[in-house]
Amino acid sequence: MRIRRARLIERLRVVVDGLEHLVGGLGTALLALLALAWTLLVAAASVLGVGLLLAPTVPRITRAVADRERARLTRWGPPVVGPPPLPATTREALRDPAVRRETAWMTGHGTIGLLLGAIGISMPVYAVEYASFPLWFRALAPEEGGPGFVVWRIDGFADAAVVWAIGVVFAVLTVVLCPPLARLQALPGRRLLAPPDGVDLNLRVAELTATRAAALDAHAVELRRIERSLHDGTQNRLVALNVMIGAARRAQQRNPAAVADILDRAQEATEQALAELRSVVRGILPPVLDDRGLSGALAGLAGSCPVPCTLEVDVPGRCAVSVEATAYFVVAEALTNVAKHSGATSARVAVRRAGDRLLLSVTDDGKGGADETGGSGLGGIRQRVAAYDGRFVMSSPVGGPTRMDVELPCGS
Template identity: 40%
Template sequence: MNGEPTRQNWLMERVRAPWRGLGLWLLSIPAIFVAGLLNSTLSMVSIGFGVLLVPMVMPLVRKMTDAYRSRITEWTGHRIERPYLPEAPEEATETGSALQLRRFQRLIADPATWRDLGWLVADPIVSVFTAALPGLMILYGFWGWNLTLWAGGVIGDLGGNEWYTFIQVNEDYTSHPARMVGTAVLGTVFMVAGFLLGPTMLDVYGKWGRTLLGPTEKSRLALRVRHLTESRSEAVDASAAELRRIERDLHDGAQARLVAMGMSLGAIEHLLDKDPAKARLLLAETRASSAKALAELRDLVRGIHPPVLADRGIGDAVRALALDHPLPVEVTVDLPSRPEPPVESAVYFAVCEMLTNTAKHSGAQRVWVDLGHRGDMIQVSVTDDGQGGATLEGGTGLRGIERRIGTFDGVLALSSPPGGPTIVTMEVPCLLPSSPQV
């Protein structure tokens, strides 16, 4: 039973690959015009117009190469990140000619600009011998069969003369069955070879695209610095908001109760001799207030760092969340040991937020939480059978989760078609220690 899907996948891969390669080759048609436009604007730099025109043309160039990156990533499996250097901080404050000059300098200094230009110039040729070659072989094979069935006779009747590889097609073509059979055999060979070579040549093309369209070390470092700056800023903002929440909860909750308890104890002290019955009543109320203050402090501590997380680890902490959830939650944990405390805490609160969102918005009947470790990544998926339609847009809770795990270079992916199911997947880099999980 497992062999049949494998054969189907193998066959589908070889059927799709040649036509995808031709599709990538067809992208070179608009790419030629874009490359010519960029070359023209660069040639005008010496007379000053290029300084104004290059920043205007570059968005079109990058849109063109982004289309390549998207298709190559989807069709070849070679993921290509956008390599462009971020804007300089000065660009946010400058205007007019100063801004145009600053943008021009940044674009010219960006290695990705020249790599994009090199790609647009070279790809129409390179793609013919890589991605498009299998599709062209298949089309050439179809032409061979076409010559055998009827086109060869038409060419001969019209007095034409051409060659199909080493077989001559002329007025004597139809009177030589060996030529016709040879043409059909060669056509079949070309078609079979095209389908068999398709995935391999598409993979070669994907590597070529990743080499030229991917980020250089300079741009990778710059993008990394920008990401760390943004995630640090978000982490600082989140920490400040959390501190304000703790301060507000203490001020409005436990602190207010403790102040009231102090006042009650003072009243009790004066009533002990004058009205012992009323003093005992106030003492009972004070004891009840102390119990409530203690409960509020415990809830506050649990919100900062749950004791079960500190004592038992992320697996049991998530199981505790499942027990308190209003929906049936099935938890699967496959962790050889405990992650580092900061990562463990981030993953815990991310799962907590996702389960809260599920209870509020999904309309689900059941929820599944899978927690595992693959390579150097902690992988978490939360699946529900609800109505679907969840989105990362509009400042939703999922966006907050994404920012939380982004501090640790984590990523979040969402699949939530209308009608469900909704699957939220997180991956957070983490090398687990060798000790077993507690």
């Protein structure tokens, strides 16, 4: 029963994601249609000799709309990297292969992509309208028929039930067709708006070089943190312990009555040193990850957060230890920020696995305005995520809410 429920929830999530993609694609398709109309208008005016002054706007508008689609596709999947800047002259821009590919995409997305988006969005609308018809059909005159293409006479509940059945068909079509329609709508953009293979490889090498530098920086920062914790905490406790043991040895002959008090303080210093040492060790790799797994470790963080926090974890199996540790530290730092800086009354942590990616989001209803440069630890989170070739997106408008999205590669 639990497996069926999980599958149903996952299927509904896929359908909702498909609808979101179709809505976003419909928006860029409308922009592409307007850009296509402008291109045809300028081309027609140029034949008459009056549109040459407007010709430079065509590649710029095309590039702007294509960049919107690249940003949309990047939010919903693998990044789509843009080409180099437009050439200086209009003649060179029109000869640029990237501009030609963008023009081809604009033509297809502004027509076929617009049609696919309209179909995808219409199906759930029709499903709701037709399926709810038995609730309000009596408000219409029988000769008016029903919604949409239902033009026949509705004489009673039996006729309304037929309309309801049509709504069920639309609901099934929504569940079955929305995800593939979204993928089909995005396919031309992923093929035509991505740079050539050689360019993409060079950009990927540069990205991995930056990622490697971030990993080395994160490692150096972590070593400095451990060294500082040991030097400022544990080492001082051990030095004090050594001094008290020496004092106890000297007092054994001079003032035996003071030995017990010195040993009590030495034992207290030992316990504090051990506690600080355990804290440092837990900071390197929390033992709770081995004992309870990622779900149990995050449940502990959510339960100990001063701000009421709901947790949703859907991660079948185990990820790599380093990935789980990174996810743990990201959530720990994020909830610390929520408690200290956000002024929120509630927070939500959602973690799920999608293929070879671990998706993590932390949201709160606080005042927003989080700044990576403000010393809130967000820069460290971004650096730690980048060290694993992950993706970090932060949205925190003034007034809230604040949302942090993290993607980490976790293998297949």
